Amino acid sequence: MMFLLILFTSASLFSSSSNALDFCVGDLSAPQGPAGYSCKEGEAVTVKDFVFSGFRVAGNTSNVMKAAVTPAFSTQFPGVNGLDVSLARLDLAVGGRTAMHTHPEATEVLIIIQGTLCAGFISSTNKVYLTSLHEGDVMAFPQGLTHFQINVGKTPALAFASFSSTSPGIYFMDYAWFANDLPTQILQETTFLDSDQIKKLKELLGGIN
Template sequence: MSPKMTVMLVIFFLYTTIHQLSPVFSSDPDPVQDYCLPSPHTKPCKNTSSITVDDFIYSGIKHPGKFTNKFSGVPVSASVFPALNTLGMSLVRADFEVGGINVPHYHPRATEVAYVLEGKVYSGFVDTSNKVYAKVIEKGEVMVFPRGVLHFQMNVGDSRATIIGSFDSQNPGSVKLPTALFGSGIDDELLEKAFGLKGKDIDKLKKRFRV
C-alpha cells in the first residue's frame, strides 16, 4: 500500500471514530422509517392501518401546568405524545409568574431552543470556561442553550411569561442543580467543605430540595 493511501485510510479512520464518539456530531439515532407509534403488543410499532391523524396531534400544552414556587413546566415527550417516538425531538412549556424562576439546570442529551410566547425573561447560560451569556429576551425572541451547559430563566416582567422549549432529543434529560446537590444524598461534610456552609445550613437546604 502506498504511503499516500495509508495516510488517507488513517484520516478516514480518525474521522469516522470522532464522528461516532464526539458529542458535537452525535445525536439520537436516525429514524429508519417515517414514524413509529409504540404498539401495546409484541411488535415495536403500531400497524399503519390503526393510525389516524389524531395520533399526530397533542393538545396537552394549551394551558399551564401546576405551579410550584411561581414556576410551571409541562414536558412533551414520547411518553405523553407517542408520535414523537424515534423522531429525536421533544418539547416543554414553561410558565413563570412574576418573579418566578427556572432554576439553574442542564440537559445532558440535548440542545434547547427557547421561544418566548409572552413576557420578559432574563435568560442565559454558563459555558465551560465559566463565562455567562445572559440577557432579557421578550415575546417573539429565541435563545439557544447548547447541549450540556448550565442555563436558567427568570421572569423580570410585570405579568406572566411563557416559553416553549424545543429539544433535539427524544429524551433530553434534566439535571436541576439545587436538587442534584442538596436533594440527592451527597455527604454533608463534602457539601459543607464545597460551599463553606455550616451543618445547619446544609440541613435547611436538604429539607427544601429533598426529592
C-alpha cells in the same frame, strides 16, 4: 416474464420499506430503550398519535420555584418518537424561575410568548452568556450546558421550548445536591457552604439532613 416478476416484487418491497420508515410512533406499552420506544404496529397508528393538546392549559406554578414545565416528549407525545424533536411549555409566575439545569441529550431553543425573562447559560470554559428576553425573542441553549430562566417582569411569563431529541433529559443542580440524604458534612466539603445554609436548602427542596 421472470424479470418483470422480480422487478415488481422489488418495487413492492421498496415501497413497503419506505412507508415503514416514514415514522415510528412509540408503543408506550413497551419498555423505553436507549433509542426510544419500539414502533406501534402500522394498523394501530392513528392521527391522534401525531397530536398533543397538553399545552392548552397553563401549568401549576404554586410551588417553591413558582414554575411549571409541561413536556411533550416521546412519553407524552408518541408521534415524535424517533424524530429527534420534542417540545415543552414553560409557565413562570412573577418571580418564578427554573433552577440551574442541563439537558444531557439535547439542545434547547426557547421562544418567549409573554413576559420578560432573564436567561443565560454557562459554557464549558465558565463563560457566562446572560441576557433579557422579551415577547418574540428566541434563545438557544447548547446541549449539556448549565442554564436557567427567571421571570423578572411584573406579569406571568409563558415560553415554549423545542429540543433536538425526543427525550432530552433534565438534570437540576439544586435538587441533585440538596433533595436527597447526602450527608451535610460531604456537602460542606464539596460546596464550601456552611451547615446552616445546607440544612436550609435541604429543608426547602425536600432533602434529609
